[in-house]
Amino acid sequence: MWFVQQFLFAFLLFLFVSKYLKIRWKARSLPPGPPPFPLIGNLWTMSFNICPETLSKMAKLYGNIYTVWLGETPIIVLHGYKAVRNAIVTNSEEMSGRPVSNFMKDISNGKGIVVSNGHCWKQQRRFGMMTLRNLGLGKRGAESRIQEEAQNLVEILAAQNGKPIDVSSFIINSVANVISSIVFGHRFSIDDPTFQKLVAINQYLIDILGSKWGRLYDAFPWLMKHLPGPHQTAFKKKEHLCNFVRHEIKIHQQDKSPEEPDDLIYHYLAQITKTNGDPTSTFDMENLNQVVVDLFTAGTESTAITLEWAILLMLAYPNIQDKIHKELDKVLQDSSAITYEDRKRLPYTNAVIHEIQRFANIASVGVMRRNIKDITLDGYPIKKNTNVLPNLDSVLHDPHCWETPYKFNPEHFLDKDGNFKSNEAFLPFSAGHRICLGEQLARYELVIFFISLLRSFRFVLPENVTYVNTNYVLKVILKPHPYKVCIIQR
Template identity: 80%
Template sequence: MWFVQQFLLVFVFFLIFFKYLKLRWKARSLPPGPSPFPLIGNLWTMRFNLHPETFNKLTKHYGNMYTVWLGETPLIVLHGYKAVKNALVSHSEEMSGRPVTNLMADVSHGKGIVVSNGHSWRQQRRFGLMTLRNLGLGKRGLESRIQEEAQNLLEILAAQNGEPMDVSEFITHAVANVISAAVFGHRFSIDDPTFQKLVAINQELIEGLGSKWGILYDAFPWLMKRLPGPHQKIFKNQEFMYNFIRNEIRIHQQNESLEEPDDLIDHYLAQIAKTSGDPDSTFDTPNLLQVVVDLFTAGTESTAISLQWAILLMLAYPDIQENIHKEIDQVLQDSSAITYEDRKRLPYTNAVIHEIQRFGNIAAAGVIRRSVKDISLDGFSIKKDINILPNIDSVLHDPMYWETPYKFNPKHFLDKDGNFKPNEAFLPFSAGHRVCLGEQLARFELVIFVITLMRAFRFRLPKGVTEVNTNYVFKLTLQPYPYKVCIIQR
């Protein structure tokens, strides 16, 4: 017995030592970074998450390009605008892959747009872009849907009669109805229990992907997929969304509306029928399910959180809120619905909306890419199939491009004459071939929702509240802490 125990101890020691040597061997051609531990890599040092503050600290030691280890998998982190632009723009094609063995890939089965790769990804993304255009993105179609939801939200908030309230749920439902109109062809009542559950499940799904359990799954997918734990609920939530969408597909098929498609599901079903005999086609029901999930998830979460940041920052900076009111009153003197084009006549308000996206960046570090070819970055030869993280948070806070990177400052987007001024380091939707598919829709929503609400209301702190917490809660996205606001009609 004693001999067996000693043998096992020696075996484990040599196994760990072998793993360590293997890591060091793999690291020889990668950018420098903190020394990894056998088996767990740098997970302990990083507290099992991809937190922007952790990356900021590592950058001070290792520069704007370094390697961290998620278990035995290397992850190259790019920090700052120049490093990220060099990778995502100059090497857009080579950086267009997604990891194939992490939690997001397993949940989606490699389908859809967000985590798919190669031929399937190109077909699905091209279809998504084309369909959004056909549905009126940039024209009158979806813009009128956004105006409708903004007006509905306005009426709901006005009915609260200035009482302290948490606006997050109302905002999320309004934004979810915009993307619902695009993918399902109709909106849902805010009182619909099935829709309420869909929105709640969507939020749980996103939070689960960004949790410590999600990071552990990314590091040890072969182990975590077999172990019980909170991460298993992510798969159940995904199946609920699939079942919801399957029901919507059945309704579309029964209505026989494919000859005059009115939403994404109609267009996709027509595409399946059109390409049924094409051996190169990737249009099928599993991809349809995941495309809808991708659009609904990304289209709801990002804009809803940005609008929550918008109201919070108006509470924190009442002088900026007052400046917006003055500009709106001077320029928009009629009562017609707000359009996306109105931003051009409201340079200060437009600057504030951009600064809300920069300061209240929701993307955290961003989404991991994978090299699909050998490339050279900053003197390092990066092999094919290496995971790379373009740190979007570091771009939006790069002191080389932002005068006060950690302060809310609309002057970042204004010239000396008060005209709107773009900034090349403004990349809240990422860049390159994997730039956010819903970027244009999100831009339309933010402009129309923010200006509609600012024209109608003043946002005030509840009685007795004197301070505003503008720090963020770290999940998969960066969210404001819960808050209450008194919404006063102007």
């Protein structure tokens, strides 16, 4: 027995030392960073989460390009506008790869748009962009769907009669119906239990992807696949979502496709037929299912959470809300539906919308890239297929680009005459070849929903509430802490 114990101890020590030496050898040519531990890398140092504050502290120690280790995988972190732009804009094509995160890969089977790579990604993304344009994004088609949901939301909130409510469920249902109408061709009643379950699954998957369980799965997939936990529940919920999408696809297949397809599923089915027999085609049922899931998931959470932040910030800064009301009353004197073009007549309101996206920054540190070719970043040679994290939070809070980076200040987007001005460091949707596919849809939604709400209501704190918590809850999307608001008709 003593001999066996000694042998096991010696074996584990050998394994520990060999893993450590392997990491140190691999780190020789990489940018500097915190010393990694064997097996877990820097996961312990980062509390098993990648949060903006931790990465910012590391940048102060190691510079604007440094290395952290997730398990035995090195991640090159880019900090600040200059470093991020050099990677994802100047080297856009070279940085167009997406790391195949173990959890995301297993959740999505490597299909769709978000986590696919190479030829498959190019075909699916090009189709997605083309289809959104064909469905009227930027024209009256999609805009009218957003206007309809914005008006429905106004009516629902007005019916609450100013009582203290948590507005999050109302918002997410309205935003989910926008993308539902584009993808499925129809909206849902907000009381529909199937719809409510889809929204709940959506939120669960978003939360688990950014959790400690997600990080552990990425680092130790061979172990986590066999251990119980919330990550196992995620796979079951994802399968339920896929089954729903399959059912919707089947209904579309049974119905006669219209001469002018009016939703994404009809367009995709037509594309499958069109490319049948083409050996280079990646258009098939598995990719269709995942593309729909990608768009429904991303198209719901991001805009809905941004609008939740918007209302919270109006509570925190009532003087800014007053200025918006004053501008809206002066410019929008009729009761017609809000259009995206209205933003051009509302420079202050437009500046506030942009500042909400910058200050709240739901994307946190952004999504990792992978270079598909050897490149050099800030003097460091980065070998092909290295994971690179362009830290978007460091761009949106870069003190070289923003006068008051950690204060909510709409003046960041206004010139001295009160006209709207853009800022090249405004990258909430990232940039380059992997820029968010739904950027234009999200811009339309934020303008139309926000202006519709502010034209109709004043948002005030419930009685005896004086503190507004503007700190975030760390998930894959940075969410506000739960809050209640009284919505008063104007």
